[in-house]
Amino acid sequence: MTAPLHEAHPTSPGRRLPDTQQGMRRRNLSRVMHTVNAEGPLSRAAVASHIGLTRAAVSTLVDELIRSGLLEELGPERPGRVGRPGSALALSGRGPAGIGAEVGVDHLAVCAVDLRGEVRARAVRHGVNRGRSPELVIGELTALVEQVVAAAEREGLWPAGLAVAVPGLVARDARTVVRAPNLDWHDTDLGALLSGDLPLAVDNEANFGGLAELWLGEGAPRDFLHVSAEIGIGGAVVVDGRLLRGTRGFAGELGHVPVRPEGPECACGGRGCLEQYAGEEAVLRAAGLAPGEHRVELLAERAAQGDKDVRRALRGAGTALGIALTGAVNLLDPQTVVLGGALAGLAPWLLPSLERELARRTAGPACSVTVSRLGPEGPLLGAAHSVVRGVLDDPAAVAGRP
Amino acid sequence: MTAPLHEAHPTSPGRRLPDTQQGMRRRNLSRVMHTVNAEGPLSRAAVASHIGLTRAAVSTLVDELIRSGLLEELGPERPGRVGRPGSALALSGRGPAGIGAEVGVDHLAVCAVDLRGEVRARAVRHGVNRGRSPELVIGELTALVEQVVAAAEREGLWPAGLAVAVPGLVARDARTVVRAPNLDWHDTDLGALLSGDLPLAVDNEANFGGLAELWLGEGAPRDFLHVSAEIGIGGAVVVDGRLLRGTRGFAGELGHVPVRPEGPECACGGRGCLEQYAGEEAVLRAAGLAPGEHRVELLAERAAQGDKDVRRALRGAGTALGIALTGAVNLLDPQTVVLGGALAGLAPWLLPSLERELARRTAGPACSVTVSRLGPEGPLLGAAHSVVRGVLDDPAAVAGRP
Numbered sequence: 001m002t003a004p005l006h007e008a009h010p011t012s013p014g015r016r017l018p019d020t021q022q023g024m025r026r027r028n029l030s031r032v033m034h035t036v037n038a039e040g041p042l043s044r045a046a047v048a049s050h051i052g053l054t055r056a057a058v059s060t061l062v063d064e065l066i067r068s069g070l071l072e073e074l075g076p077e078r079p080g081r082v083g084r085p086g087s088a089l090a091l092s093g094r095g096p097a098g099i100g101a102e103v104g105v106d107h108l109a110v111c112a113v114d115l116r117g118e119v120r121a122r123a124v125r126h127g128v129n130r131g132r133s134p135e136l137v138i139g140e141l142t143a144l145v146e147q148v149v150a151a152a153e154r155e156g157l158w159p160a161g162l163a164v165a166v167p168g169l170v171a172r173d174a175r176t177v178v179r180a181p182n183l184d185w186h187d188t189d190l191g192a193l194l195s196g197d198l199p200l201a202v203d204n205e206a207n208f209g210g211l212a213e214l215w216l217g218e219g220a221p222r223d224f225l226h227v228s229a230e231i232g233i234g235g236a237v238v239v240d241g242r243l244l245r246g247t248r249g250f251a252g253e254l255g256h257v258p259v260r261p262e263g264p265e266c267a268c269g270g271r272g273c274l275e276q277y278a279g280e281e282a283v284l285r286a287a288g289l290a291p292g293e294h295r296v297e298l299l300a301e302r303a304a305q306g307d308k309d310v311r312r313a314l315r316g317a318g319t320a321l322g323i324a325l326t327g328a329v330n331l332l333d334p335q336t337v338v339l340g341g342a343l344a345g346l347a348p349w350l351l352p353s354l355e356r357e358l359a360r361r362t363a364g365p366a367c368s369v370t371v372s373r374l375g376p377e378g379p380l381l382g383a384a385h386s387v388v389r390g391v392l393d394d395p396a397a398v399a400g401r402p
Numbered sequence: 403m404t405a406p407l408h409e410a411h412p413t414s415p416g417r418r419l420p421d422t423q424q425g426m427r428r429r430n431l432s433r434v435m436h437t438v439n440a441e442g443p444l445s446r447a448a449v450a451s452h453i454g455l456t457r458a459a460v461s462t463l464v465d466e467l468i469r470s471g472l473l474e475e476l477g478p479e480r481p482g483r484v485g486r487p488g489s490a491l492a493l494s495g496r497g498p499a500g501i502g503a504e505v506g507v508d509h510l511a512v513c514a515v516d517l518r519g520e521v522r523a524r525a526v527r528h529g530v531n532r533g534r535s536p537e538l539v540i541g542e543l544t545a546l547v548e549q550v551v552a553a554a555e556r557e558g559l560w561p562a563g564l565a566v567a568v569p570g571l572v573a574r575d576a577r578t579v580v581r582a583p584n585l586d587w588h589d590t591d592l593g594a595l596l597s598g599d600l601p602l603a604v605d606n607e608a609n610f611g612g613l614a615e616l617w618l619g620e621g622a623p624r625d626f627l628h629v630s631a632e633i634g635i636g637g638a639v640v641v642d643g644r645l646l647r648g649t650r651g652f653a654g655e656l657g658h659v660p661v662r663p664e665g666p667e668c669a670c671g672g673r674g675c676l677e678q679y680a681g682e683e684a685v686l687r688a689a690g691l692a693p694g695e696h697r698v699e700l701l702a703e704r705a706a707q708g709d710k711d712v713r714r715a716l717r718g719a720g721t722a723l724g725i726a727l728t729g730a731v732n733l734l735d736p737q738t739v740v741l742g743g744a745l746a747g748l749a750p751w752l753l754p755s756l757e758r759e760l761a762r763r764t765a766g767p768a769c770s771v772t773v774s775r776l777g778p779e780g781p782l783l784g785a786a787h788s789v790v791r792g793v794l795d796d797p798a799a800v801a802g803r804p
Contacts, residue, residue, distance in 0.1 A: 246735020333648020
């Protein structure tokens with residue numbers, strides 16, 4: 001799988017196609033897809049009025065999208081609308097699908113999402129991946145991908161691309177895992193390990209979680225800091241509806257922001273990083289519990305039962321999160337901070353101390369903190385939806401396939 | 403001065419004009435201007451080949467820009483080039499000018515920059531502004547602006563807009579100073595105080611400093627964190643060649659990133675903020691010196707002479723900068739950190755401890771740190787150039803004026 005998946009977002013103006021008729025046509029095809037996605041089902045006339053093109057121009061674009069299997073006609077619109085009834089257009093439920101995959105520390109998961117955003121097939125395998133060879137793990141992942149693709153094809157869909165979420169730093173080539181300490185992987189080229197010929201994009205799980213929040217969160221803002229945890233603590237910075245990736249693709253490493261500069265040593269080489277106070281191991285240690293599987297569920301259960309040690313440990317983690325987030329909020333001025341992944345389930349016991357630190361350290365109104373409804377599902381859904389968004393952003397790129 | 407200056411950068415794809423012929427023409431006019439700016443003087447044929455349009459299409463665009471006084475013809479190109487010689491095009495030296503202004507804690511400055519980037523007029527007034535009423539200060543600034551505009555007009559230029567740099571937080575309306583603690587200004591509407599009818603944009607001085615670095619720095623990267631100091635410590639985050647502004651326009655507040663969470667109280671409401679260790683007052687106090695004017699020059703002089711107290715104070719400031727920057731680098735993954743403003747002159751004594759902290763706290767290669775060549779000139783030049791960039795980005799918007 002060596003073909004790079006085109007970026008999940010509109011590229012920046014500097015990198016856009018030249019302003020030719022051909023580039024304009026591709027962007028207008030995308031506008032039609034995005035309009036039907038956001039507002040549909042819609043008649044051709046309604047699409048035309050939304051995007052400010054003539055009815056004739058839109059009809060040509062729509063016909064091309066129907067021929068390519070990206071749009072479908074639902075039949076005449078219900079009466080009651082103004083004007084002659086047109087045939088309502090919807091995104092196709094039998095066209096391309098985004099295949100999302102997640103390599104977790106203790107699970108693998110794959111799903112297929114259609115253009116309408118519905119999960120149409122899914123497969124999960126539980127079991128610890130830490131310390132196993134990338135070849136073995138990716139071999140198992142490939143089997144799950146094949147299983148999900150086959151199920152999707154039985155529903156009349158075809159895979160438009162594969163996006164893989166990993167708990168580690170991913171290079172800007174979108175295929176090399178530079179460092180995933182909780183898997184013990186270094187410089188692992190997933191493009192070489194994955195067989196098949198689907199366009200591939202690998203990304204950090206917190207990034208896909210942040211994108212899921214952007215695309216699927218109800219009333220989600222376009223400027224936010226997404227904080228998530230699996231075993232480590234990850235972050236994703238979304239600015240004006242786009243993920244901030246950084247020069248090497250390593251942006252969002254909130255877990256290694258110094259909280260107490262002379263604090264405990266961290267695997268990253270630093271001291272007193274956020275992960276040393278709010279990472280899973282640190283919280284378990286502070287609560288007097290041993291590491292192991294399903295420890296987040298255990299922490300939530302004990303905290304709900306009123307366990308004093310667990311509650312104190314989570315309060316401490318919330319304080320550390322509040323200190324690190326104060327710095328992040330001062331640098332980024334986001335509209336909100338979203339707690340996702342495993343942190344979402346622990347929010348009731350993290351939030352009071354977290355919000356107290358943010359408020360007492362910020363002049364003026366403190367940044368709001370919200371809890372993700374997607375929780376641990378975010379990264380997998382974000383991965384699959386990134387492929388779907390790629391199709392909406394440039395439908396012409398897949399129009400000739402499969 | 404109530405007309406808002408259009409954004410100095412291309413707007414994001416989501417906010418662009420619809421893809422009509424008219425929008426395409428405006429963007430292509432901008433491409434011609436940017437190409438001549440980056441590569442000129444150039445013939446029409448060379449411009450056409452750079453931007454991938456036909457010679458005929460480019461000629462129409464160029465003729466319009468010449469009629470509007472934005473481009474001029476220098477006469478036939480020198481021989482030795484391939485093909486029939488064309489007339490070389492250059493940005494006009496007698497067209498629109500950007501007027502930049504700076505409200506410093508102890509000075510006011512104004513300059514006029516032409517489309518070619520040359521400073522054509524300049525005026526400065528020294529004297530403490532802290533604690534004086536905004537009406538008085540802006541009254542004096544207006545007189546300086548009028549003086550500089552008159553001088554520019556004598557050179558055949560006309561003012562395209564006014565950009566004002568202030569040491570404080572500016573709202574996204576680009577006219578209201580929400581908080582400038584070192585001037586003791588709060589919720590001050592500069593749009594109402596400035597007389598005249600030039601399009602106006604007010605911004606934080608560190609933001610304009612960062613933009614100056616982007617536009618004028620030699621070999622400047624497109625992803626960097628600009629750190630500057632006047633009395634406080636400011637920052638500007640530039641991502642992919644664009645300034646990250648934040649939801650309220652407050653992004654880049656590096657001075658209030660917590661360095662030691664239980665450290666001294668800060669005016670912002672927090673504790674142990676970077677400004678408490680590396681701000682001018684903190685450094686003077688640590689060095690056993692009294693506050694006053696021109697203290698940065700005094701610190702540099704004493705440090706150069708080998709004064710142990712001053713060197714220790716600057717080492718401590720460098721350490722605190724390194725801790726705060728580690729967090730910022732982990733979040734943003736910039737290509738480099740640029741020390742600007744007053745910090746540039748103190749770099750020889752700040753850098754060793756700053757770089758040591760960054761290196762020991764970062765796994766893998768640490769982010770590089772460079773020193774701005776613009777130093778304290780950055781914000782004023784950045785302000786004036788932001789107006790010039792606005793003209794390059796949308797020449798059609800000024801083509802009908804003056």
